Amino acid sequence: MAKRRTSRRRRKTSLTPFQTAVFSLVGLCLALGLWVGAASGVGAAPTWQEIYTAVGLAEPLPAADLPENTDAVHFIDVGQADATLLQSGGEYCLVDAGETDSEQALMSYLEQMGVTRLKLLVMSHPHADHIGSMAAVLENLEVEQVLLPDFDKAPYPTTRLFEKVMDAIEASGATVSTAAAGQSYPVGSGSLQVLAAGVETDNYNDLSQVLLFESGELSVLLSGDGEKPVEQAALEAGVVPRADVFKAAHHGSDTSNTMEFLQAIRPQYIAVSCGLGNSYGHPHAEPMERFELIGAQVLRTDQDGSVVIASTENGLQSYTSNASKAKEAA
Template sequence: MYKKSNRKKGLWPVLIVCAILLLFAAGCSSDTKSTDFLSGPETNNSGFERTTEGQPSGEVLSGQLKVHFLDVGQADSILVQLPNNQNMLIDAGDNDDGDTIVDYLTGAGVEKIDYLVGTHPHADHIGGMDTVIKNFTIGRVYMPRVTTTTKTFEDVLAAIEYKGLNINTAKAGLKIIDDGNLQALILAPLGTEYEEMNNYSAVIKVTWGEVSFLFTGDAEEQSEREMLASGVSLQANVLKVGHHGSHSSTSAAFLQSVEPQYAVICVGAGNDYGHPHRETMARLQGVNVFRTDLDGTVVFVTDGREINVTTGKNKPGAPGQTGEPGAAAEPIKSGAVAPNNERVYVDDGGRGLIKGNINSKGEKIYHMPDSPYYDSVKPERWFKTEKEALAAGFRPVKG
C-alpha cells in the first residue's frame, strides 16, 4: 500500500485524511476498550476491575485456545489445544479410560501430544497414560519427582521408556511455553517432600492473551498455601478445581486469589468420596461451576479475550437447549450478565439453598439437604421459595 502511494503522489491528501480518521478511530476504540473492559472477561460481577496480565486489549491475536475437560468419571484428563497448533494433555484418566481418551483426542484432530503432563502418580490421573503414549507421537513429558510402586505407575514408565522419552521434572518456576501472549507455566510443586502424594501435583497456568486457565491436579491446601506465599499470580478466568472438589483443596484464600469466573470439577457420579464436598461447593458460590458428572465433557474456547463454553450433556432445563441428544449447551459469553446473576433460589428456612433441575428421566426435582447435590451451584433453575418450585411442577427428592 505504501509503495503504491509513493508512485501515485496524487493520493497523498487522501492518505492524510485517512490517517486523521484512523487517529480519530483509535481514540474512539480506546473509549470502547474501557467499556468492553467493564463488561468483559476481566470483570467480576460486582463490576470491579480485575488484574489483567495479558497484552493491551485491542491487539488482535491469531488463533484460539481450546480446553477440553474430558468426562472420564472420577478421574482427570484435560486436552489443551494451543493457538500455535500444539497440544497439551494434562492427565489421562484411570486405567480403563485410555481408549476413550485416545478416541476423543483423535476425534479432536490430535496427532501429536507436544506436552504430556502427569500431574502426580495416582491411578485416576495417569491410569490411561500408557495407552495414550503408545497411540500418539509424544513431545515432552512432565511429571513431578515422586514415585510409587503401583503397576499403573510402572506401566507408564515402561511406555515412556519404550518410546525412548525422557521425563522432565515438573516443579514450580518451570516455563513449558514462554512465547509472548502464550504462556504455560508450572506453579507447583514448590517443595520436594510431602506426606500427601496429592501435594506433589503439577499445577499449571496457561495464558492466552487476557485469558488464563489454572489446572491444579489434586493439589491440596498445603500446596495452595505455598503457591500463595510464592507471590506468583494465581489469577485465572477458569479454575480446574483441585482434587475433584474435595474439601481438602480450594481453600478460601486460594480461591480469593484465583478469582475465577468459571470452575470445572472433574468428578464421577456417585463416587465413593462424596466429591464434590459441600464445603467446596459453598466456597464456589458465585462462580459458574461445571461438573463432568452432570455436564459431561466441558469445552472452553477463547480467542484470548472472550470465553465460550459448551457442555457435552444435554441439559433440558438449561436455556438454549435444543433437546437433541448430545447437543451442546448454548455458549455462555463471559461478557454477558453471568448466568448466576439470573439464578433464583429456594430458601429452605435458613439451612441453605435448594437447586431445582431436571433429572435424567426428565422429571423436575429439587435436592434436599441430605442429597450430595444439595449445595450444587449451577446456572440452571432456581426458585425463591419452595412454593414457587412446587408451582413450577418440581417435587422434592431426598437423593
Template sequence: MKKAYRTFIGLILTAMVVLCLPGLKEFTASSAADTDKLEVHFIDVGQGDATFITCGGHSMLIDSGDDSKGTAVQNYLQKQKVQKLDYLILTHPDADHIGGAPVIITKFEIDRVFVSNYEKDNRTYQKLIQALDNKRLKAVTPDVGETYRLGSAKITVLAPDRIYDNPNDASLGLLIENGDNRFLFTGDAEEPAENDILNNQADISADVYHVGHHGSRTSTSEKFFNAVKPAYAVISCGEDNAYGHPHAQTLNLFRANAVEVYRTDEQGSIVAVSDGTQISWNCSPSTTWKPGEPSDPGFQKKSDNCPTQITYICNTNTKKFHYPSCSSVCQMSGKNKKTVTISRDEVIAQGYAPCKKCNP
C-alpha cells in the same frame, strides 16, 4: 546541523528498538491480533482427570483418567484430529490421573512428558514407566517458574516446589495464559501445597479454575480461592463417586462468590474456548449445587441465604455429628440430639467429629 543530529539520534533509537523486539516479544502479553484460539476440553472420564488443550495447532494433555479410560481418551483425541502431543503432563501418580497414560503414550507421538517428583511403587506406576521406556521417552519434573509455549499460550509451572509425603500435594500446578485469559490447574493439590503456591507470591488469579482434587474440601481453601478469584470453576468427578466429590463446602464457597460451576459428572465433557479476550463454553453452567456427599434435605434451602452454613445433627453423648439423613440419627436418643446450622469448621471447633458412615 542540530536538526540533522537529532534525526541521527532518532534513527539509532529506532534501530535499537527494532533489534530488541524479538527478545521483548517473549516477555510481553500477545496482542489480540496474534492470539490463537485456545480450546480446553475437560474430558468426562468418570472419577478422575483428563484435560486436552489445543492452541495454534499445538496440543497437550493434562492427566489421562484411570486405566479403564485410556481408550476413551485416545478416541477423544483422535476425534479432535490429534496426531502429536507437544506435552503430556501427568500431575501426580494416582491411578485416576495416570492410569490411562500407557495407552496415550503408545498411540500418539509425544514431544515432552512432565511428571511430578513423587514416585510410587505400584503396578499402575510401573506400567507408566514401561510405556515411557518402550517409546524411549524421558519424563522430567519441570521447575517452578519455568515457562513453555503452546501456540500463543504461555504455560507457567507453579508447583511442586518441594517433596511431599502426600502424592496429591506433589501435583504439578500450571497456569495457562492466552492473551488476557487465564486457566489454573492444580491437580489434586491439597491445602498444604496450596499454601506453598501462595507463599511463592506468583499471580494465580484466573478466569477458569480447574478445581483441585475433584472438589474435595481438602483443597480450595478460602485463602487459595481468594487469590484465584475465578469467574468459572470446572469440577472433574464421577457420578456417585466413593469420595463424595464435590464436597458441599467447596460448592458453597463457589455459590457464595457467584462462580459459574461446570461439572463432568452432570454435563459430560466440557469445552471452554478462549480467543484471548473472551471465554465461551459448549454448555450452560450447572445449577444443581448438588454435593457428592449424602444429601441433606435442609441443604438447598439453607444455602440460598447462607451458603457456608449446613444443618447437622450432633450427638452430645458420642460427640459425633451427622447429616440429618444419616441412619444413625434415627437411632439417636432425643436427649443426646442437638440440631445446629453452622459451618463444618464451626461444628468441629465445638468438639464434634464427623460420623464415619455419612461423612459430613
C-alpha cells in the same frame, strides 16, 4: 404354565446370529445414510465425530465447530478421574490421562478432536485416576515431552501401573523433565508455566504442581489433587495469579479449594472433574458453597459431560457435551 410362558417369550425375541448381524448392519447403514443425507443437504461431509455420535458410539464433542487454532481448555469426561487438554495454535498439552477404565472415552475424545501429537504430556501425581490411561496415550500419540512431578519430595512410587507408564514413557522416546517452579513450556502461541512443584510429603496428592496455562485471552490454573499444604505453599510463595478458569482441586474435595486460594485466583469458571455418584462424595458441599460465594460459574463433568471453555470473538464461552446432545435432540 411358567414353562410355556418362558418358551413363548424365547420364540418371540430370539434371533439367529445371522439375523442379529443383518439387523445391526441395516441399523448402522440407516443411521449413517440418514446422517450423510442430512449433511449433504448443507454441503458438508460428516466428520468421524458426527458419525460416531450418529451411531451412538460417542458423546457429542463440545465446541466441535471451533477452529483448530482456538485457545481452549477441555475437561474431558473420564468419570472419577482427571484428563485436561490444553489447546493453542493447533498444538496440545494433556495434563493427566484418566483412569484405566476411561481409556476408551479419553482416546475417543482425542481422536475426534484430531489430536495425533502432544507437545507436552504432564503427570500431576502418580495416582491411578490420573495415570490410568497414560500408557495408551504414549502408545497411540506422538508425544514430544513429558513433565513429571518432583519425585524427590516423596517416596518413589512402586505400583505396577506406575512402572507400566514409566516403561511407556521410555519406549516413546519423549524428552522427560522434572517439574520445578519457574519453568515455562511453549504450547502453540501460549505457554504452560510451573508456578509451584509440590511439597515434601508422603501424600502423593501433594506432589501435584500448580500450573498456569496462558494463551491469547485465556488463562487456566490447574493444581491437580493438591491439598491445603500445596495451596498454602503457593500462596506463601506469592505465585498464585488471577485466572479465568480453575479446575476444582482434587475433584472438588474439601481437603483442597481453600477460600484464600480461590480468592487469589478469582476465576470466572470452575470445572469439577468427577464421576456421577462417586463414593468420595465429590464435589463436597463446602467447596461448592465457596465456589458460589466467589461468583464463579461451575461446570461438572458428572452432570455436563465433557466441558470446554474457549476464547471466541465474543469473549470466553463454555460448551458441554450434554448441551450438544440436547441441541441434537431438539
